[in-house]
Amino acid sequence: xxxxxxxxxxxxxxxxxxxxxxxxxxxxxxxxxxxxxxxxxxxxxxxxxxxxxxxxxxxxxxxxxxxxxxxxxxxxxxxxxxxxxxxxxxxxxxxxxxxxxx
Amino acid sequence: xxxxxxxxxxxxxxxxxxxxxxxxxxxxxxxxxxxxxxxxxxxxxxxxxxxxxxxxxxxxxxxxxxxxxxxxxxxxxxxxxxxxxxxxxxxxxxxxxxxxxxxxxxxxxxxxxxxxxxxxxxxxxxxxxxxxxxxxxxxxxxxxxxxxxxxxxxxxxxxxxxxxxxxxxxxxxxxxxxxxxxxxxxxxxxxxxxxxxxxxxxxxxxxxxxxxxxxxxxxxxxxxxxxxxxxxxxxxxxxxxxxxxxxxxxxxxxxxxxxxxxxxxxxxxxxxxxxxxxxxxxxxxxxxxxxxxxxxxxxxxxxxxxxxxxxxxxxxxxxxxxxxxxxxxxxxxxxxxxxxxxxxxxxxxxxxxxxxxxxxxxxxxxxxxxxxxxxxxxxxxxxxxxxxxxxxxxxxxxxxxxxxxxxxxxxxxxxxxxxxxxxxxxxxxxxxxxxxxxxxxxxxxxxxxxxxxxxxxxxxxxxxxxxxxxxxxxxxxxxxxx
Numbered sequence: 086x087x088x089x090x091x092x093x094x095x096x097x098x099x100x101x102x103x104x105x106x107x108x109x110x111x112x113x114x115x116x117x118x119x120x121x122x123x124x125x126x127x128x129x130x131x132x133x134x135x136x137x138x139x140x141x142x143x144x145x146x147x148x149x150x151x152x153x154x155x156x157x158x159x160x161x162x163x164x165x166x167x168x169x170x171x172x173x174x175x176x177x178x179x180x181x182x183x184x185x186x187x
Numbered sequence: 188x189x190x191x192x193x194x195x196x197x198x199x200x201x202x203x204x205x206x207x208x209x210x211x212x213x214x215x216x217x218x219x220x221x222x223x224x225x226x227x228x229x230x231x232x233x234x235x236x237x238x239x240x241x242x243x244x245x246x247x248x249x250x251x252x253x254x255x256x257x258x259x260x261x262x263x264x265x266x267x268x269x270x271x272x273x274x275x276x277x278x279x280x281x282x283x284x285x286x287x288x289x290x291x292x293x294x295x296x297x298x299x300x301x302x303x304x305x306x307x308x309x310x311x312x313x314x315x316x317x318x319x320x321x322x323x324x325x326x327x328x329x330x331x332x333x334x335x336x337x338x339x340x341x342x343x344x345x346x347x348x349x350x351x352x353x354x355x356x357x358x359x360x361x362x363x364x365x366x367x368x369x370x371x372x373x374x375x376x377x378x379x380x381x382x383x384x385x386x387x388x389x390x391x392x393x394x395x396x397x398x399x400x401x402x403x404x405x406x407x408x409x410x411x412x413x414x415x416x417x418x419x420x421x422x423x424x425x426x427x428x429x430x431x432x433x434x435x436x437x438x439x440x441x442x443x444x445x446x447x448x449x450x451x452x453x454x455x456x457x458x459x460x461x462x463x464x465x466x467x468x469x470x471x472x473x474x475x476x477x478x479x480x481x482x483x484x485x486x487x488x489x490x491x492x493x494x495x496x497x498x499x500x501x502x503x504x505x506x507x508x509x510x511x512x513x514x515x516x517x518x519x520x521x522x523x524x525x526x527x528x529x530x531x532x533x534x535x536x537x538x539x540x541x542x543x544x545x546x547x548x549x550x551x552x553x554x555x556x557x558x559x560x561x562x563x564x565x566x567x568x569x570x571x572x573x574x575x576x577x578x579x580x581x582x583x584x585x586x587x588x589x590x591x592x593x594x595x596x597x598x599x600x601x602x603x604x605x606x607x608x609x610x611x612x613x614x615x616x617x618x619x620x621x622x623x624x625x626x627x628x629x630x631x632x633x634x635x636x637x638x639x640x641x642x643x644x645x646x647x648x649x650x651x652x653x654x655x656x657x658x659x660x661x662x663x664x665x666x667x668x669x
Contacts, residue, residue, distance in 0.1 A: 087310075096356075103349070104346070107342070107346050108346075111336065112576050113342070116342055117342075117345075120342070120345045120346055120349055123346070123349035123350070123353070124349050124352060124472065126353065127349065127352040127353040127355075127356045130356040130357070130360065131356045131359065133360075134356065134360035135318055135359075138359075138360055138363050138365050139364075144308075144359070144364070145356075145359060147308065148307070148308050148311075148355075148356075148359070148365065150312070151308055151311065151312060152352055155311070155312065155315045155319075157436065158315070158319055159319060159341075159345050159348075161317070162319055162322050162323055162341060163322075163341050163342075163345065164339045164617050165323075165356055166322070166326050166341055167338070167339050169326065169329055169334045169337075170334050170335075170338055173331055173334060179338070179342070182335045182338060182339070184331055184332055184416070185332065185335065185336075185411070185415050185416060186410040
């Protein structure tokens, strides 16, 4: 029987994969994809909580829809900035984005 | 009725869209700045007209109380100063001026919603409206540094907002609601940190997500790079309005949802106290070595986030101190906002001429631009916290609130940090007044810039000399708690 904890474990694993990718990868596009995984981990948790904790309400599902919408906007801006970067460096490696350091 | 309550925000949203259309129609681009400022003034007018109403809108998701309206006025005033300061800068952005103003207005709209929302979904949406507009603005110049700033801000900002959403999901899962009132009703029935690990984890994630916005250590890595690379007016806006919006949201969420259960509020109060101590120390110590004035002010803004967090800690540790600490935070944000905007406006005027942000290039600036140097020196003195400026009163007032909550050790750390900060702020003043200028050429600055600098310096002086007028207002501010 699949219960709430299975969904939450799935979402925690997804979140960790996404966080690892965002911190360890050097390609800006892959970092954006990792961030998407983190957001979707949150969506899984939201929908699962909504189904098991408040089955009579749709708050969690609605929240997930909003998160997806905002994520799409974020990626649109992200890709635009990455294209601007590519025009300057012909690369999308964040390791080379190092004009400013402390 | 509901439209009237949402007046300040709706007006700005309409003006933001209209300014893009207007950009297509007019040849004389100066009109766009005037048009945006009219919108912002209208928004301030609408906020002042609503002053004193305690309204609830959109299915209880938004509250229009004095707290929200105070921030509406603060954000709109900051945006006006930023637009005045941008007039020279936007000449460089051929063809994209309408978008520049529209994004500033949209970011302001998002911040206003942040200050008045009390529901996690709408907090997330308004925070993202602000952030996404600011990502674009940070990368607006499309040169190497600005693009780098935009990319770093976007990637780190998105990670932090993903963490924030995950925290919201956990809080929603343990309390069964996204409305702060519902969350509080659930938290009321709980007891003990060890019994509620999921809720605690959610709260820690919320602190991480919001901590990014206000730039607390350890989520401050983006600040110096983004502040240095972004167009300077945008940096000014980031350092003032975006930070204030973060504090507006944190204070409301943490007090309304988690602040009235002592077992919980003691813990997050202590968490904020420790973060405050670390944040101000890191900000001030790293600032000492900076050679670029924008980076110096970036670290200084981290340090100031630390000072303001003392107020949050005071609320968490002693609920009875809410009124004093909240008033302290509001006054500090107003004073710090005016001061920092003034400093950045002077820097914009100077770098428009010299094309450099290095502190070494400020040598003997007093002989090349006496008024700008005086303005910069005055705002730096206010940032240090010396009388007769807003920074002095704000610090005393906020430190007092922390003291009342029994945070003597934190106040001592704060005072020691102010001493450290005097070194690097006054070093800039010394460079300007005692250094030998590289050239004797006089600097020119545009009319709007001078107006903005004068306005912010007089604001700083006013808050420093007659603070009671404003403190009376901030002390009367309450938020509507369900």
